[in-house]
Amino acid sequence: MDPKRVLIFRTVARAGSISGAARELGWTQPAVSQHLRALERSAGCALLLRGAAGVELTEPGRVLLARADALAVQLHMAEEELADLTALRRGRVRLAAYPSAAATLVPRAVAGLRARHPEVDVELTEAEPPEALALISRGDADLALVFSYDPPHGAVGEGRSARADHASAGTPERRDQVAAGGAGLVWRPLADEPVALVVGADHRAATRRRLTLADLSEEPWIVGCERCRAHALSVCAEAGFEPAVRHVSDDYVVVQNLVAVGLGVTLLPRSALDAFLHPGVRVREHPSFGTRTFGVVHREGADLVPATAALVRELAA
Amino acid sequence: MDPKRVLIFRTVARAGSISGAARELGWTQPAVSQHLRALERSAGCALLLRGAAGVELTEPGRVLLARADALAVQLHMAEEELADLTALRRGRVRLAAYPSAAATLVPRAVAGLRARHPEVDVELTEAEPPEALALISRGDADLALVFSYDPPHGAVGEGRSARADHASAGTPERRDQVAAGGAGLVWRPLADEPVALVVGADHRAATRRRLTLADLSEEPWIVGCERCRAHALSVCAEAGFEPAVRHVSDDYVVVQNLVAVGLGVTLLPRSALDAFLHPGVRVREHPSFGTRTFGVVHREGADLVPATAALVRELAA
DNA sequence: GCTGTCCCATAACCTGACGTTATGGATCCG
DNA sequence: CGGATCCATAACGTCAGGTTATGGGACAGC
Secondary structure, eight states: OOHHHHHHHHHHHHHSSHHHHHHHHTSOHHHHHHHHHHHHHHHTSOOEEEETTEEEEOHHHHHHHHHHHHHHHHHHHHHHHHHHHHTTSSEEEEEEEOHHHHHTHHHHHHHHHHHHOTTEEEEEEEOOHHHHHHHHHHTSOSEEEEEEEOOTTOOOOSSSBHHHHHHHHOOHHHHHHHHTTOSSEEEEEEEEEEEEEEEETTSGGGTOSSOOGGGGTTSEEEEOSHHHHHHHHHHHHHTTOOOEEEEEOSOHHHHHHHHHTTSOBEEEEHHHHHHOOOTTEEEEEOGGGOEEEEEEEEETTGGGSHHHHHHHHHHHO | OOHHHHHHHHHHHHHSSHHHHHHHHTSOHHHHHHHHHHHHHHHTSOOEEEETTEEEEOHHHHHHHHHHHHHHHHHHHHHHHHHHHHTTSSEEEEEEEOHHHHHTHHHHHHHHHHHHOTTEEEEEEEOOHHHHHHHHHHTSOSEEEEEEEOOTTOOOOSSSBHHHHHHHHOOHHHHHHHHTTOSSEEEEEEEEEEEEEEEETTSGGGTOSSOOGGGGTTSEEEEOSHHHHHHHHHHHHHTTOOOEEEEEOSOHHHHHHHHHTTSOBEEEEHHHHHHOOOTTEEEEOOGGGOEEEEEEEEETTGGGSHHHHHHHHHHHO
8 A cells, every 4th residue: 555645545535625635735636536546446445435525535434544644643753853853953972982082072072062952962982992983883882082193294184984094194003993893984083182291290301491202211101002002102213212111001090190109101192181180290292292183983974963963063163 | 755765764774784675675776775865865864874784774764763663554554454344354334224124124134244244333224215315415324225116117227326317217206316315326226126005904905806906996095205105196096096195104013003993095015014014904916006116325436335335235135 | 507616537648756777886704 | 806795876768647638527606
């Protein structure tokens, strides 16, 4: 049974005549008549009695009208619900974010989204980038905040496929990041942030005027995740030494506490320091310490989901 | 929003891929792909994420799928209900019948219908033919049992429009009968029945061997409704006299009681006598007493309603 | 009784929607 | 690396779906 014809039938029943329904639909009367005939053939019985005064429903017609009404209700509610989603009167985004972004960027973005679109919910899962990508690929998250440490000259176009980007950028970290979650993903960088050197408040490097990394070649080093370790090794190698890694922790609060009591020095991105700054450390910045790019990853096409697109806009602001 | 496309979308969601849905629908994959694209343009957002492993719903897609499921349920139930009505597993006929038919023909027909199709209901309203036709025209009855007294040569085709039939038959009673309810009605004669003379058990005419109507020219007469009176006047005129009408009653039980106590003679159709035969009367039959045709009237097209058609078949059996 | 106005039905016609085939690209597995 | 799966787009042919043309019935007003 053709649902369009059922709805045409309903228009006729409500108009009381085929001609009246044709006027309402903006069609000619034979068009409606032909559809009704086809519907009656399909139904196998008369749905309407026709006459000079218009139509009257038969009992099968009354039965079908009840169902046609219910059909129209479902269709109308579908249209309304999609309109609500499109206009951001409703929606939900499942976001996976690494800790320092979860502590800084995400609250600001979610607050902005909440201010503009209070009916849109964001569900946050804290996850390091590889796990965040896995969530995206499995369909358990809509959007992932990820980062990659940049070589000094790295710059990538936004909105291009992950494969194209990492091919053009060529960095091992970037390939590792987006390939781990499988293909069909889109990576959109949002901004760069500097990586800073973090030393104890009493450390001789805390106040040294012309500080270079090489000055710290004999210090014990504290590093974080796999990517952060790789970055530290990379920038130290450019400074001509291999750092002695004594401590490892992903947790930037823990890392800063270790630095404060003199157990070593570390490199941390700006966002981690924005999230938490231990009073017993000092932060030194220099271009040679490097930068990292953070951005979002999502399934191709997910940016056409209104709530996801809105959150991306807030994160990019 | 095109309900057909919503159902196509539902097929894709359930199949897990556009190609799988195409196989299920018996179409090629681009056909399904194009319909989905059109649906997404109409919806104004992405409903699906596409990939090498098939599709995954977005949140708008999940919302729409719920409505699509409800749509499919309504459509399926409509199909089932119409199938039940077509197969006479369900149904209702509103029948208007004159008293002697209500007492004889109708119970037999309804019993037969009940035996064959126990789920079909008949709702009976007792009504003389003019009122029965009015009920049909107002849409308050589906079928009417009516009769007309025949001239000796009257014979009509079945299933033709009422106007055509009464034009061909030409009898005043018939015109009165079907015209009174307006046009768009179809009259279908079912059978002829003889009209009989009814006299008291002790009446001299009860046992007279070679009885003619002229023998009763001096008797007091008892007549019924307008049409029955006209018939009596007609056949007596053919016998060469005008009957002295002393009593009038539509009720064939009353009429027979009056005859039994000697208050007059009357003409009654066979069905009235089948319904009730007073032990104090005698029935004489002769072609000169005339016949009457009984049949059904309904709105044009109503015979394509399965329950109505079934009842007509039972009435005609 | 005639005319005008409403109703519905059918035939013939034209157009574009809707399916196809052809083709290309992406992903994944062996 | 090749084969098998997925999806997308372009081009094409057919016929469904709307139109116009026309005819007939019913009814109200004159």
